[in-house]
Amino acid sequence: MSVPADITAPPRGGHALPAHIVGASAGGSPAARSRRRPRRGIVLGVAGAVVIAGALGAVQVTANLGYDDAASGFDDAYESTQSSFSALDGATAQLAETTEVANQLVAADAGTLTDPTAKETLNAAVAAAGETQSTAHGLLAAELPDAGEKPAFFWDLFGATEQLHAQTAHLEGLAEDADAESPAVGDADAAIDGAGMAYLGTAATAASAFEAAHLSARNDDVIALREAAGTLSLSTTLDTTSIDSFLALQDAANQVVASEQAELAEKGGPLLNARLEVEAFARSLAPGVLLEFDWNPIVNNAGFNGSMGGLTTWWWDEPDRAVIELSNSVAEQWPAERSRALVAHEVGHAISVKCEDMYDSSTQDSIEKWATAWAISMGFTDDANGVWAYGYPPQSYIDAAYGCR
Incomplete structure (x- = not known):
């Protein structure tokens, strides 16, 4: 290996030192060495930067x-x-709808048919539902948090991540509260529906007793009451349809009252009590047959000079019903046996709607013979039972009439 000119060759085993150390004048060698030192620093700086960047x-x-x-x-x-x-x-929306229907029902009810206790139960269910609705509305009013835009740099990302965790926990809490409240809202809705249907059920059930309390109402109005009660009884949930059915029943009940008042007004006067007794007697002979009565001075060309007249119109279709028209003389002679026998004859016509196949209804003679036979089968033997007017009926008719009750 050669030795640079500015370095004294050392003895074997010694060291070569730069000339300026041994007294040589300052020259190019130190400068040359000093130019190599910055290169190492740059390398270290770059390496550090790479490490930091990584x-x-x-x-x-x-x-x-x-x-x-x-x-x-x-x-x-x-x-x-x-x-x-x-x-x-x-x-909550369903509960609000059910609550509104319940309020409409209570407001529309005139108390004609419904039970007051059932009404109180419904009102209590509505009041309890109001509290449940208030709680639900409070939950639904909560504003859900917004995640916002994703930050670009890590010093923002860490903070945003923590915020997301907090917002997530908040959302999970809201979901748990909502999930817990939903069954309570459903229970409140079911409570109103059940109380409402029970309330309506009292009206449908009461229709029968209401009819019995207004016997003088016209048949058509009683039939309308029955049909309305039947329709309401088919309702399965408290909604506008069931409310409409209830209102129809209530209107029908009001019409029954109105028609009874009109009928009683027509029958008013000194014969009123006797007429009502005659009608009650006729109904007792034909249970299940809807009977309506009209009274006039002359019926079927009879009613003057102590005579009595009757005329019955009946319908074969459902329900079993008939209209019996009687002369005033029937009430005037009541409760004479002949008056009872004539009424029994007319009821024999009316009850034939229940026994259509028991006799020949193709001729007027056979129709009258049947009514006479039925009166006889019921024990009314006075000739006013039809024998005087139409003759004695065949024994076969009398035997058949025993089966018509």
Whole structure:
């Protein structure tokens, strides 16, 4: 190896030193060596920068991944909370609708047919539902948090991630509250529906007793009452349809009262009590047959000079019904046996709607013979039972009439 000119060759085993150390004048060698030192510093600086950049990159990646994971959890919680709120909102809307129908029912009820205790139960259910609705509305008023835009740098990402975790926990709490409240809202709705249907049921059930309390009402109005009660009894839930059915029943009941008052007004006067006794007697002979009565001075060309007249119109279709017209003389002679026998004859016509196949109804003679036979089968033997007017009926008719009750 050669030795530079400015370095004294050392002895074997010694050291070569620069000339300026041994007294040579300052020259190019020290400068040359000093130019090599900055290169090493640059390398170290670059290496440090690379290390720092790598560390920062790792932190950025970690921050990104943490944020993305938190954002995914937030999105799931947000969707779940929206679903829970939607279910609660739907249940609350249904409860509000049911409550409104219940209020309409109570407001429209005139108390003609419904039971007061059932009404109190319905009002209590509505009041309790109001508290449940208030709680549900408070939950639904909560504003769901917004995740916002994703930050770009790790120093913002870490803070945003923590915020997402907090918002996610808040959303999960809201969802739990909504999920817990939905069954309570459903129970409140069911309570109103059940109380409302029980309330309506009392009206449908009361129709029969109401009819019995207004026997003088016209047949058509009683039939309308029965049909309205039947329609209402088919209702299964408290809604506008069931309310309409209730109102129809209530209107029918009012019409029954009105028609009875009109009938009683027509029958008024000194013969009123006797007429009502005659009608009650006729009804007792034909249970299940809807009877309506008209009274006139002359019926079927009879009623003057002590004579009595009767005329019956009946319908073969459902329900079993008939209209019996009687002369005033029937009431005037009541309760004479001949008066009772004539009424029994007319009821024999009316009750034939229950026994259509027991006799020949193709001729007027056979129709009258049947009514006479039926009166005889009931034990009314006075000739006013039809024998005087139409002759004695065949024994076969009398035997058959025993089976018509």
